[in-house]
Amino acid sequence: MRVDNHIHLRHIMLYHFEKGWSAAESFRDLKELFGQGTIGRATVYEWFDRFKSGNTSVDDEPGRGRPSEFDDKALLEAVEEDESLTTRMLADEFNVDQSTIVRHLKKLGKVWKLAGWVPHELSENNQADRLRIFTDLLQRNEEAPFLKNLVTGDESWLLFKNLKTHQHLCYRT
Numbered sequence: 001m002r003v004d005n006h007i008h009l010r011h012i013m014l015y016h017f018e019k020g021w022s023a024a025e026s027f028r029d030l031k032e033l034f035g036q037g038t039i040g041r042a043t044v045y046e047w048f049d050r051f052k053s054g055n056t057s058v059d060d061e062p063g064r065g066r067p068s069e070f071d072d073k074a075l076l077e078a079v080e081e082d083e084s085l086t087t088r089m090l091a092d093e094f095n096v097d098q099s100t101i102v103r104h105l106k107k108l109g110k111v112w113k114l115a116g117w118v119p120h121e122l123s124e125n126n127q128a129d130r131l132r133i134f135t136d137l138l139q140r141n142e143e144a145p146f147l148k149n150l151v152t153g154d155e156s157w158l159l160f161k162n163l164k165t166h167q168h169l170c171y172r173t
Contacts, residue, residue, distance in 0.1 A: 009039055010058035013047050017056075023048035070096065075104055 009030060016026040027044040078093065079085060087105070091098040105111075109121065122130070141147045 007058055013044060014051060014056060014058055017048060017051040070104060072104055072108060076108055079110060
């Protein structure tokens, strides 16, 4: 079984430590409880060593890992300038791994929709614009009904956006 939040495992290890268990006993118990591969033996021993030194915090130490020198602002500007850029194109442009681009775009709240990067959630301005447009259309429909003339059905449309020439084509299927 995979555990997404390792803080829970750390709390269990701390509990085992406080009860006087050894790292080996804790590892066996965690393996039995959550399954093989949930946590490594070396990781359990590292946490027990940390607890033995008097540090009983289960949080990661600040500054762990390599500090990021990536410029989120430049990435955001590039995406807003040309929303059709893929993560591979952006990775080549910024000379970083594609996973770095994906991680930073997610942190910036951008998701890929219909061949373009858009905000993951609507901003206050987007919500206000949608409300204004909706009320304008509703008011317009009361003055001169047009909604009853709209044709709806099970027609499917396919949007094709050529990333190289920036042309848009719409095919009816």
